Amino acid sequence: MLKQVDYVRQANPDGICYVIYDHMITPGQMEIYYRAIQESPNVLFSKGKVARIVEEPSGSMIADVDDTLLGDSIQLAVDLVVLPTGMVPNSLDSSILQLEYRQGKELPIDSRGFADSNYICFPYETRRTGMYAAGCVREAMDVTAAREDATGAALKAIQSLKQAAQGGAVHPRTSDLSLPTTLLQGCTQCGRCSEECPFGAIEVDERRYPQLNPSRCRRCGICMGACPVRVISFENYNVDQLSSMIRAIKFPEDDTIPRILAFVCENDAQPAFDLAGTNGLQYDASLRIIPLRCLGSLNIVLVTDALARGIDGVMLMGCKTGDDYQCHFIHGSELAMKRMANIQETLTRQMLEPERVVAIEVEITDYQKIPGLVDEFAQSLRAMGPNPYRGF
Ligand code: SF4
Ligand code: SF4
Structure with a gap:
């Protein structure tokens, strides 16, 4: 769009350009170009949506613009309308890959239509192991950035092949x-x-x-x-092993001290606890922690088992969910949050308060919130009283 403004201005030095935009993102160095165009004479930028363009008998056009910053609709009389085309993710074309996966023939996509993955944990690698995405398959970018991105993806693929050839693993763990x-x-x-x-x-x-x-x-x-x-x-990781860990936990005998167990994801929540510790933050001493590869690997039977053994409350702590998810394994944390509904149902059947289990999203940077989260939960358990299954 900025380039079109530049062309129109060069062809008509005395003309006026109105730039109507909905969202404007100019990544990296493009910001300098954006500022230069913005500051050039006779160019006016406004947020808004072009609702209608009507051609006048004189040959000029009237553009109706809604949702402007003025909070009102405006009309612009213009001689030329330029409609820059929007970027469309390449991954939307469903006829390209034809993968042999039960989950679908194409790459899984995110809510914007780009190839979905946690690219921080798996650089360039899509959710189809060994398939690397670059350029506008991965996110919106210009040609220069796409070329650099493709170089990065190719290097990552070469690195993975070399690692695998030497018998090494190419993923975390x-x-x-x-x-x-x-x-x-x-x-x-x-x-x-x-x-x-x-x-x-x-x-x-x-x-x-x-x-x-x-x-x-x-x-x-x-x-x-x-x-x-x-x-x-x-x-080396199974339900029996986690169940044995729950059985091995020691709590004080004192009935007034709540027994709290936290299942924490080893990628975000556990490092948040570590950071809270190294920063000298203090939280209720009645908490015991079991780290998990991903909160999504928590089988709900472990939660109900823990409560049946007399633990007063269980915290499930995993990564941020939603469009901007942080989960290293994509939807593990979200799946665990969804399984909460089944847990609550089981608790109600066992005549236990559903509030004895809470699911919380925690990022590494949330370490300062840890004491507040734990203390608040401990306090609510004190108010609820001990788990009636204690001692059975
Ligand atoms: S019972 Fe377990 S192993 Fe079998 S299909 Fe269902 S989830 Fe998979
Ligand atoms: S869910 Fe995770 S551990 Fe299980 S098969 Fe898929 S990638 Fe492997």
């Missing part, structure tokens, strides 16, 4: 070589693990039993959290 296994005898063929895996690593066979594709798996454990009959486990 580099020291962890275990993969999820499924005890098929107990599987009810519900397909939930296949639907919820963020990376489409689980396909189903003709009898609807899950089939892991190991080269797609990033070992997040979300399938383990999703399985209603708990038949998915890792050699």
Whole structure:
């Protein structure tokens, strides 16, 4: 759009340009170009929406502009209207890839239509393991930025190939070589693990039993959290192991001290606790913490087990959800928040207050909020009184 203004101004030095925009983003050095155009004579910028353009008998045109900063509609008499085309994400074209994934033939996309991924944790890598996105497949950018982006994506792909050729892992959890296994005898063929895996690593066979594709798996454990009959486990991470950790926790015998357990995601919430500690912040001493690979790997049976063992309250702490999610494994945290509904239902059936379980989004930078969150929950549990299952 700015370039069009430049062309029109050069062709008509005495003309006036009105620039009507809805949102204006000029990334990086483009800001300098934006300022230069903004400050050039006879160029007027206004936020607004062009609702209608009517051609006059004289050949000139009237543009109706709504939602302006003036809070009113305005009419502009103009000789020429330039409509710059908007950018459309490349990933929207569904005919290109034709991938063999149960979750769909194309790359998963975000709410704006770009290839979805947490690009901070998996640079350039889409949710289809081994497929790297660059340029306008990944986000809106100009040609220069797209060229640099493509160089970055190619380097990342080369780095991954080299690592793999040397027998190394290309994803986080580099020291962890275990993969999820499924005890098929107990599987009810519900397909939930296949639907919820963020990376489409689980396909189903003709009898609807899950089939892991190991080269797609990033070992997040979300399938383990999703399985209603708990038949998915890792050699070094499983429901039994987490259950043993809950059993091994020691609390003071004093009935007036609440027993609180927090399941925290090791990527954001746990470092937030670490930062709170290194900054000397203090919180209620009745809290015990179990870190998880991802909050999405938490099977709800562990929460109900903890309460059945007399723990007074459980906190689930994971990354930010929504369009601007922080979850390293895309929707793990969001899935855990959704499973909360089932937890609350079970608590009500067990005649326990649903408020004994809370789910909270915590980013690393939220470390200063940790004492307030823990203390507030401890206080609400003190008001509720001890879990009636204590001692059974
Ligand atoms: S561990 Fe994560 S990536 Fe691997 S199959 Fe399970 S849900 Fe998918
Ligand atoms: S979620 Fe569990 S029960 Fe359902 S298909 Fe997967 S392994 Fe089987």
